[in-house]
Amino acid sequence: MKPPPFEYHDPTTIPEAISLLGSYENARLLAGGQSLMPMLNMRYVFPDHLIDLNKVGGLDYINTDADGVEIGGMTRQRDIEFSDELAEHCPLLSEAIRHVGHIQTRNRGTMGGSLAHLDPAAEIPMVCAAMDARIRAQGPNGERTIPIAEFALGFMTTALAPDEMLVSVSLPGWASGHGAGFQEFGRRHGDFAIASAAALIEVGGDGKIARASLTISGVGPVPVRIEEAEEGLVGEAGSDGVFDTAAEACGELEALDDIHAPASYRQHLAKVLAKRALAQAWERAAS
Amino acid sequence: MNMTMTVIGKPMLRLEDPRLLRGEARFxxxxxxxxxxxxxxxxxPNGHALIKGIDASAALALPGVMAVLTLDDLRPHLSGEHLVVGLPSEAYKQDRNRPALCRDEAVYVGEPVAVVVAExxxxxxxxxxxxxxxYDILPAASDCRAALAEGAPPVHRDGADNLLAEFDMEYGDVDAAFAGAAHVFGESFWQHRGGGHSIECRGMVADYDKPTDKLVLWNSTQMAHSSLRVLVEMLGRDENRVRVVTPDIGGGFGPKLVIYQEEVVVSIASIVLGRPVKWIEDRREHFMTSTQERDQYWEVEIAVDDAGGIRGIRGSIVHDHGAYTARGINLPQNSGETLPGPYVVPAYRMNVRLALTNKVPVxxxxxxxxxxxxxxMERMLDRVARELGLDRAEVRRRNLIPAESMPYTKPLKSRSGAPIVLDSGDFPASQQAALDKADWSGFGARQQAALEDGRYIGIGVANFVKGTGRGPFEEVTVRIxxxxxxxxxxxxxxIGQGTETMLAQIVAEELGGEVANITVTTGDTARNSLGIGTSNSRVTVVAGSSAHAAARKVRDKALLVASHLLELPVEELEIVGAEIRAKGADERRKNVWIALADVANAVAGTPGYALPGGVEPGLEATERLLFDAMPYVNGTAVAEVEVDPHTGGVEILSYKMTHDCGRMINPMIVHGQVIGGAAHGIGNALFEWMQYDAMAQPLTTNYADYLLVTATELPRIEVVHTETPSPLNDLGVKGVGECGVIPAAAVLASAIEDALTPFGVRIARAPITPPDILALIRAA
Amino acid sequence: MSATRTISVTVNGKAYEREVEVRVTLADFLRQELGLTGTHLGCEHGVCGACTIQLNGRSARSCLTLAVQADGQEIKTVEGVAPSADELHPLQEALSEHHGLQCGFCTPGILLTLLEFLDDNPDPSEADIRLAISGNLCRCTGYQGIVDAALAAAERLRGGAAK
Structure with missing residues (x-):
């Protein structure tokens, strides 16, 4: 299990990286390497050119402002885990990131790499979906911002053009004191979840839910927002019955069927985890 | 052995550790x-295919490629094309030996077709x-039960059917037992094990030296001498022209006891090219080509009286054998033989059929x-308890062989033909100790309280016995x-079980008491003329006993020679460290000593001089103590679990075992072996599942899909050891390596079923996965 | 044959300059080019953790890193853990004392993982330790001896009572 031959490029600037990406056929960007390198070792992919982003400056940062946070594409998952700013402003990401692989893989793995790889069960794309992330991408014709809903096109397929690279991810802020719920069911710690759910809840002055977000991941090819549930929650006080109703709104989601679990199991888990994530978010928001 | 021991029985730090901890070991x-x-x-890449042609021209044109060898290229160097390694049995209906490389048919995914040698x-x-x-793809047989059905595709295209072997084991009047029984319960089980998954895969370096015509095979194998024998036979070479040496081995767990095609092919590649050739199995190859132990389907019935006493057991096993015989019929033989286990089963009949499948050999x-x-067995006893409204532990207690019946002869014969005799142990006491440790009697209240909180907890119990130390012998030489x-x-x-330390402790007990003065060399055919190898929890029993006997001989001789040299009676001498000293504390005597080196030199001979005392030359002894009967380990596991009925998730809340492997040479190592085995068993029970599709294509060939248990899924495993010395050897030892595994799936099934009592769930297969549990809850 | 590059790395405090094929993994570079065979390969797809080294003080899978990516970086391997030829690191001692290794093949990866972890968490719980090593597969020990060793080593490193 050794990588096939390729040419290696290690640009130091974003324009240089984009120029390389545009000038070669069959080129792949290498970020943290925690997904691409196994695929190379197993010879599932045969790129002619590997463009390593690890020396590109200006891609490794966490910026917080009034609108939310912006995270550079090459920011290591471990730095996200250790960020006090994120723990305060973006508790969902802080919690979810601890479930991404293991210490050794988070030390190398990146925010952008995980999002661009878009594994159906990965935590980072789920958080992005839950928070209406905006993905900044740069290509030969300049920069564009892609809402997550338009970014995650299908099973491990993004809206990035072959000559585009992901530069950063913006997560619009939720009100201070919002509650975040994160529930995943995997066979072992650090595994890709069989299914997971993320919930965000803002409570208004009246003690009722003012804003809600509910996302299911790992069930279908991409994370999905359960909008019907979100709408139904607003104006309600959290309770078992309310969360049951919200969870039922998951309905029969499009679900993957694989060696780990049949589709029906994933559909069932979606509801179970949705309810638990909502209850957790409510509890944390209310407190 | 009733003397006071100073080295045996101590939890000494392992001699192996420093080099492993420093990264200085040599794997x-x-x-x-x-x-x-x-x-x-x-x-x-196919489960079953004809090979119509192999074109290596493009590969050979690649710079750095030295050779691409197919079976045709190997033939000039082969005196036989097949690895003939199957254990003897009259039950075989087909000879299915592996060719060194595929000839014109491939019968499992991963079967070697050709070898490439490059820089x-x-x-x-x-x-x-x-x-x-x-390739011309042929129909494949994947599931072993389907493989035996009428019209199933043949695993080998020249085969009439896929029945590799069939045999029966029987004693007592089974039909009468069932006819007269108050209750008969039938069960169907499907069980799976998985792969070995030593973290170090297999591997070898063949080094052929043309000037001397000698081949050295460095081999990560459990069985150096078997490897040598196969090479001698297949390559038609003299024994003294082949040597197999094992380096440090990064785990074995069974699959490394098999002799593989690669050992032959890589050796020939080195001979052909006249240079050393290395092959290291990668993880994907391990999934496809290292042998596995897999599926068995059981149909069993148990006949009991009103008190739950067993009258008889009968049934049948279909065992997945894989595509070839790489070892024998031993696995289902073990299964059938051990089913009655620690219990009194008056009448027993088991039909065993081994099915060929288009999968890697089992x-x-x-x-x-x-x-x-x-x-x-344990699932059936749970069934009996449930049907008769008895406590599960009580049903077992009523059927366990009482301590006073030891040694207990089972009317079954092991594969050597010797009767199966459970040599020692107190099974009821073992179970009771485990129950006490787990507060079995208080569990009902805990379960009720949990249920009131909406938590589903359950407890399970399982007993086991395991024959260890399989003979006939293991040679040990002790030399100064x-x-x-x-x-x-x-x-x-x-292979990681602390063999060096274990043997050093046994030898040090006789020869000076200092393990630091002892060097142990394992698995080198140039050092021992005979050897069997490492398997079957046997090394401490067979090699340990030979080491003990050899060390005693060397000790007696060293003292005899020293007595001549020091002019003191043998009884007044003792070996202390690397010296022989006069016993006693007085000052004059303290100066009377001789180094073991000088004793050794004295009997190594000096030209023209006689040996002291007219003894035979050399300070060494070689022993091959013979063993037929096997020492039986016994133990009990009690596990407590919590099941989430909404997800099917299982958390193990506690896992406790009692374990009796006779005298423990090094209790620390024994403890580690049992815990490691239990972890392996828990992995088998809940996580590991080597899946194949209907074309026998393996589906789980990486560690994201095939789940090995990690630290976060395991509870703290508590083990209480009892030492009932085996009467079968002087050391009183039994084996230990495999024992922790055995009750795991049984005890967890019992506990999970208990946790889900309100749903009436019945577990009849392993591994037990969350989707399965949820499906069972829904179906119940 | 793919292209090569000349790289400079510091491994266990010693500087090396070598020409490497760009596709060669850091694990193979350490093992084959530098002869530091204490770093082991168990799966080559980033799951087993046997190849764990430290790259600039952070644990990483050396099978998922290319040697060229280590150019100019500091690497620590198992060969650099013990303070001297006669002494072991407290974590190494604890692993031996608590029987945290059997075949020892996974041990280098466990060491490099736990050393980073104990730096970040000098007073961990058993659960913390289990989480920290959840990316390291061990087939022999059931992890229990490793967990016990890590607890003992943490105490020793904090200056607590020995053993």
Missing amino acids: IDDIKLANMAEAAFVRS NRYIAEDAVDLVAVD TPVRGAGHPQACFA GASGRVQVYTGAAA
């Missing part, structure tokens, strides 16, 4: 010889991708057929030379 892939080339194999592994893998093999993985039997250090040599390979 197979650490061997780098001058001019060494590396091999990679072209393997069948390094990277280039070798590039070349493998360039070898074009023309051979022992730690536990070797025993976990499946334990699962079947000019260095004064004690050298110990055995053919058994050290």
Whole structure:
């Protein structure tokens, strides 16, 4: 299990990286390497050119402002885990990131790499979906911002053009004191979840839910927002019955069927985890 | 052995550890010889296919590629094309031996078709991708039960059917037992084990030296001498022209006891090229080509009286054998033999059929057929308890062989033909101790309280016995030379179970008491003329006993020679460290001593001089103590689990075992073996599942899909040890390596079922996965 | 044969300059080019953790890193853990004392993982330790001896009572 031959490029600037990406056929960007390198070792992919982003400056940062946070594409998952700013402003990401692989893989793995790889069960794309992330991408014709809903096109397929690279991810802020719920069911710690759910809840002055977000991941090819549930929650006080109703709104989601679990199991888990994530978010928001 | 022991029985730190901790050990892939080339194999991607042609021209044209060898290229160097390694049995209906490389038919995914040798592994893998093999895909048999059905596709195209072997085991009047029984309960079980998954894969370096015509095979194998024998036979070479040496081995767990095609092919590649050739199995190859132990389907019935006393058991097993015989019929034989286990079963009949399938050959993985039997037996006893409204532990207690019946002869014969005699142990006491430790009697209240909180907790119990120390022998040489250090040599390979330390403790007990003065060399055919190898929880029993006997002989001789040299009676001498000293504390005597080195030199001979006391030359002894009967380990596991009925998730809340493996040479190592085995068993029970599709294509060939248990899923495993010395050897020892595995699936099934009592769930298969549990809850 | 590059790395405090094929993994570079065979390969797809080294003080899978990516970086391997030829690191001692290794193949990866972890968490719980090593597969020990060793080593490193 050794990588096939390729040419290696290690640009130091974003324009240089984009120029390389545009000038070669069959080129792949290498970020943290925690997904691409196994695929190379197993010879599932045969790129002619590997463009390593690890020396590109200006891609490794966490910026917080009034609108939310912006995270550079090459920011290591471990730095996200250790960020006090994120723990305060973006508790969902802080919690979810601890479930991404293991210490050794988070030390190398990146925010952008995980999002661009878009594994159906990965935590980072789920958080992005839950928070209406905006993905900044740069290509030969300049920069564009892609809402997550338009970014995650299908099973491990993004809206990035072959000559585009992901530069950063913006997560619009939720009100201070919002509650975040994160529930995943995997066979072992650090595994890709069989299914997971993320919930965000803002409570208004009246003690009722003012804003809600509910996302299911790992069930279908991409994370999905359960909008019907979100709408139904607003104006309600959290309770078992309310969360049951919200969870039922998951309905029969499009679900993957694989060696780990049949589709029906994933559909069932979606509801179970949705309810638990909502209850957790409510509890944390209310407190 | 009733003397006071100073070294045996102590939890000494292992001699192996410092080099392993410093990264200074030498594993197979650490061997780098001058001019060494590396091999990679072209393997069948099909479960069953005809090979119509192999075109290696593109691969050969790649710079850095030295050779691409097919079976045709090997033939000039082969005196036989097949590895004939099956254990003898009259039950075989078909001979299915592996060819060194595929001839014109591939019968499992991963079967080697050709080998590429290149400057390094990277280039070798590039070349493998360039070898074009023309396959005609044939229908494959995947599931073993389906493989035996009428009209199933033959695993080998010249086979009339897929029945590899069939046999019955029987004693007592089974039909009468069932006819007269108050209750008869039938169960169907399906069980799976998985692969060995030593973290170090297999591997070897063949080093052929043309000037001397000698072949050295460095081999990460449990069985150096078997490997040698196969090479001698297949390559038609003299024994003294082949040597097999084991380096440090990164785990075995069974699959490394098998002799593989690669050992022959890589050796020939080295001979053909006249340079060393290394092949290291990668993880994907381990999934496809290292032997596994897999599926058994059981149909069993148990006949009991009104009190739950067993009258008889009968049934049948269909065992997945894989595509070839790489070991024998031993696995289902073990299963059938061990089903009655620690219980009194007056009448018993089991029909066993081994099915060929288009999958990698099936051979022992730690536990070797025993976990499946334990699962079947313990599941049936839970059924009996439930049907009769009895406590599960009580049903077992009523059927366990009482301590006063030991030794207990089962009317069954082991594969050597010897009767199965459970030599020692107190099974009811073992169970009671485990129950007490787990507060079995208080569990009902805990369960009720939990249920009121909406939590589903359950407890389970399982007993097991395991025959260990399978004979006939393991050779050990103990020798003291000019260095004064004690050298110990055995053919058994050290695969991580602390063999060096264990043998050093046994030998040190006789020879000076200091393990630091002892060097142990394992698994080198140049050091021991005979050897069996490491398997079947046997090394401490067979090699340990030979080491003990050899060390005693060396000790007696050393003292005799020293008595001549020091002119003191033998009774007044003792070995202390690397010296022989006069016993006693008085000052004059303190100066009366002689180094072991000088004693050794004195009997090594000096030209023209007689040996002191007219003794035979040399301070050494070789022993091959013979064993037929096996010492039986016994134990009990009690586990508590919590099941989430909404997800099917299982958390193990506690896992406790009692374990009796006779005298423990090193309690720390024994404890570690049992815990490691339990972890392996828990993995088998809940996580590991080697899946194949209907075309026998493996579906779980990486560690994201095939789940090995990690630290976060395991509870703290508590083990209480009892030492009932085995009467079968002087040391009183029994084996330990496999025992922890055996009750795991049984005890967890019992506990999960108990937790889900409100739903009436019945568990009849393992592994037990969350989707399965949820499906069972819904179906119940 | 793919292209090569000349790289400079510091491994266990010693500087090396070598020409490497760009596709060669850091694990193979350490093992084959530098002869530091204490770093082991168990799966080559980033799951087993046997190849764990430290790259600039952070644990990383050396099978998922290319040697060229280590150019100019500091690497620590198992060969650099013990303070001297006669002494072991407290974590190494604890692993031996608590029987945290059997075949020892996974041990280098466990060491490099736990050393980083104990730096970040000098007073961990058993659960913390289990989480920290959840990316390291061990087939022999059931992890229990490793967990016990890590607890003992943490105490020793904090200056607590020995053993």
